[in-house]
Every structure is written in structure tokens, then in C-alpha cells.
Amino acid sequence: MANAEGGPIRTLLLVGVIAAAAAFAISASHEFSKDRIAANRRARLIASLNSVLDPALRDRDLATVRISVTDKELLGGGEPVDVYVAEDEGQPVAAVFATARTEGYNSTIHLLIGVSRDGVLTGVRAVSHRETPGLGDAIDVQKSKWITHFDGKSLASPARERWAVDKDDGDFDSITGATVTSRAVVKGVKNALLYFERHRDELFSAAAAARSHADAEQ
Amino acid sequence: MQNSNGLREVVAVGFWRDNPALVQLLGLCPLLAVTTSVVNGLALGLATSSVLVVTNTVISIMRRALVPLVRIPLYVLIVASLVTCVDLLSNALLDDLHETLGLFIPLIVTNCALLAQAETVASRRPVHEALLGGLATGLGFTAVLAALGALREVFGHGTLFAGMPMLVGERAAGLEVHLPFGGMLVAILPPGAFFGLAALLALRSWLTRERAARTPAAAPASAEAAQ
Numbered sequence: 001m002a003n004a005e006g007g008p009i010r011t012l013l014l015v016g017v018i019a020a021a022a023a024f025a026i027s028a029s030h031e032f033s034k035d036r037i038a039a040n041r042r043a044r045l046i047a048s049l050n051s052v053l054d055p056a057l058r059d060r061d062l063a064t065v066r067i068s069v070t071d072k073e074l075l076g077g078g079e080p081v082d083v084y085v086a087e088d089e090g091q092p093v094a095a096v097f098a099t100a101r102t103e104g105y106n107s108t109i110h111l112l113i114g115v116s117r118d119g120v121l122t123g124v125r126a127v128s129h130r131e132t133p134g135l136g137d138a139i140d141v142q143k144s145k146w147i148t149h150f151d152g153k154s155l156a157s158p159a160r161e162r163w164a165v166d167k168d169d170g171d172f173d174s175i176t177g178a179t180v181t182s183r184a185v186v187k188g189v190k191n192a193l194l195y196f197e198r199h200r201d202e203l204f205s206a207a208a209a210a211r212s213h214a215d216a217e218q
Numbered sequence: 219m220q221n222s223n224g225l226r227e228v229v230a231v232g233f234w235r236d237n238p239a240l241v242q243l244l245g246l247c248p249l250l251a252v253t254t255s256v257v258n259g260l261a262l263g264l265a266t267s268s269v270l271v272v273t274n275t276v277i278s279i280m281r282r283a284l285v286p287l288v289r290i291p292l293y294v295l296i297v298a299s300l301v302t303c304v305d306l307l308s309n310a311l312l313d314d315l316h317e318t319l320g321l322f323i324p325l326i327v328t329n330c331a332l333l334a335q336a337e338t339v340a341s342r343r344p345v346h347e348a349l350l351g352g353l354a355t356g357l358g359f360t361a362v363l364a365a366l367g368a369l370r371e372v373f374g375h376g377t378l379f380a381g382m383p384m385l386v387g388e389r390a391a392g393l394e395v396h397l398p399f400g401g402m403l404v405a406i407l408p409p410g411a412f413f414g415l416a417a418l419l420a421l422r423s424w425l426t427r428e429r430a431a432r433t434p435a436a437a438p439a440s441a442e443a444a445q
Binding site: 023 | 302
């Protein structure tokens, strides 16, 4: 390989050419993928919102407005939480917390929580967590139906002091071997409902304002 | 004739004799992490293979121009940009699968099997041999990932081929097999990956030894490969 040593110029040139080719390949793939990736992300979001909405509202072309709220005490930590307010013909019909956080056994559990206008839960899903496989991961709807027991519950039923797992004299069964995880989920859902109860009108008016703002821009 | 023997040799070395996962023990991090089901193993294997084939080809085409001083950074640059492309394209076209494999597609960059191939095969061999070697190595890696995925899926979940539609479309939904037991959790947990890999390593050693015993002439070479 007589030419293998090369001079510094040749080396630089080679590196430059390869870097330029690499940059071109990446920007071409990005160009090709970005719309599809955005569409996939949107479809995933819609699918996940639908999974916790009232069945009567699913698959309808609801206008959703995203607002960002923060509540250190009720929504887990100081980070903002996205709340999607679904509107049907201009009237707010439901809100979806995406996602409220609660501290589980191993990790923070992210809960997707759907609440109807009158404060009744329409669905809860654990969307990301690192709870113990085989025990705490029963909060995944694929693994067990446990998390669907929240459907139709509200702060009135059961009464708010009964919002706890059975071991703490509450109305919710705990998952066998995963009391801490169950407790965390019940608490997270209850807190989100408390937040919704206190701030519902603010949420809905913020959503209406955001929507009229978006409409005005169009 | 000589030539086709040479190519056969390249394939045999890549797929079996120097199998990245079972002999060189390279790329074990993704191997152990994603093989909780056949479909995950297969998908990561195929992604790795596609990167391997392209990097091997590109590096082989440029092998005379590569300056030895900067060859390693260049390998890394080429591998990293290709992996980025695969990551973007799989996110666009195979979204569900991309969601499952998540972090492990970008991590293909750190798979030492790719650098090993670039250094030992692609930078020394003509293009067709490098391409074939990359393909054989990639498929060897894929086979081990899929086998380990199958073992862990059967013992851990009691299913086989669950989730295949994510990779090959809805037609594959009928492939899913449910076995009459619920599965043992340990097979899905990280230790299960080590047990499964150990079983595959033992199987390969045994096969190699059996073959060596049957053909005494080839014994020294095979025995060496087994070590």
C-alpha cells in the first residue's frame, strides 16, 4: 500500500469527503422520514388518548387542545404535565392527563388518565414504568385487567377516604406482591382527580382560550 | 472453482466459525437485552445485518483510499451515520417495532462486531467478499438473536412468534403459537438471557466437537475455533 501513508492534506480531504457523504445520507433519510415519523407520533398520541376516553367519544373527530400545567403536590414533581382537553362542538367533554406521575416501587410510573367532564374516570393506563416484571408490571393492561378497575370511578364513588388499596382499608384491590406499586397508582389517580376537581374550570377555559387563539391565527 | 471455494469459506467463517455472538462473543449487550421474543431478536438482527452489509461494502470500496492513521474514526463515522439512517427509516416505516427496540437501534453503533468486520474483512478483501462476509456475519448474528429470542419467549411467555405482524405485516398474525403453559418469569429477566446464551454456546461447542471427532483430519482447526 504505497499510497497508504498519504499526506495530511490527503487525510483531511478523505475525512472531509466521507463526512460530507455521511451528512448527505443522514439528511436524505431525515427528509424522507420526518413526515412519516410525525404522522406516526400523532397516530400514537391519538391512539393513546382514545384508549382512555369514554367509548362514546372514541373515534370521533374531537378537537383536542393541549395545555401544560404544573402541580407539585398532585401531579408528581415540578415538571409540567400535558393535559389534552377534548371538545365536541365547542364544548369541553373530557380531559386526558398525559401523563401524571407517581412514585412506584422502582421508578416513576407515568399514568395516562382520562376524566370526563363531570369528574368520572373514563380510563387509566400505565404508559411507562420500570416496576418489577411479573409483579408490579401487572399494572400494564396487556398483563392484567387490574388497571381497568378505575373505569367509572370518581371522587364520589368510592368516597374519597376509601381511595386506597385494601391493605390500607380502601376500596381498591392491591396486586398480589406489588402493594407499593398498587398504592402508588391509586394515589396517582386520586391526585389527578383532586387536581381536576379543583382546576376543572381553569383547564376548560384555558383550553377554550388556546383554541380561539389558534383559530384566530389561521 | 478456487474462487467459489473462497466465497464459501467467507460465508462459513462469518456465519459459523467466527460467529460474532457465539465465538467472538461480540455485541452481547443488545443480544442479551432485546431477546425477550423472536420478533425482537429477528428485528434487531436484521437491522444489524443491513448496517453490516452496507458498511462492509462501503469500506471495502474505499479500502485503498483509507489512510491507516484515521481508519478507525472513519469506520466509526460510517457506521454511526448508517445506523442513524436505519434508525430514522425504521421509525418512519416500522413504527411499532421501533418503539419496542427503542434504544437498541442507535446502540448498533457500539456493536464491536461491526468494527471487527470492518478491520478484519472489509478493509482487506475485494468488494464481493466483503459484502458476502458482512451478510454471513449479520445472518449469523441474527440467527443467534432469533434462537435466543425463541428460547426465552417459549420458556418465559409460553408463546412463539408473538408480535410478528410488527415486522412483516398482518399476514403473519396466524404464526403466533400459544403453548400450554404460562412461562417462567426468569427466562424474561436478564439472568434468563445468560442461561439461554450459555445453552447456545454449549450447543455450539458440542456440535463443533462432534464434527471434529467424526472428521479427524479437520480436528485441529475446529478444536482451535471452539476455544
